[in-house]
Amino acid sequence: MQKLRLALVTSAAAMLFSGLAAAQSAPPSQTPVQGTAAAVATPEMSDGEIRKIDKDGKKLTIKHGPLKNLDMPGMTMVFSVKDEAVLDQVQSGEKVRFLAEKVDGKITVTKIEAAR
Structure with a gap:
């Protein structure tokens, strides 16, 4: 044994x-x-439409599809912005592609571009 x-x-x-x-x-x-x-892996950008721009609050309201990197369904919600300069680059009603991530506990738009 x-x-x-x-x-x-x-x-x-x-x-x-x-x-x-x-x-x-x-x-x-x-x-x-x-x-x-x-x-x-680089997070996938999501499709959305700008609904409201709040320059004083440094926020965007976006109606969006699923945010896969945050495991979040499509909805309309308010986002903080990482760079407040984007508030001057978008218009209400504009279709965009964007990336939202958790930054300091807040869901924040970290990248945004016009939809093609």
């Missing part, structure tokens, strides 16, 4: 170390990339 247990432990260790050795010797093109920009 002792010999069988030792044989099983030895076999398991051999398989483990051979797998590690194979992973370390794989060419760079075949090794997974983790923690780099290449491995991070």
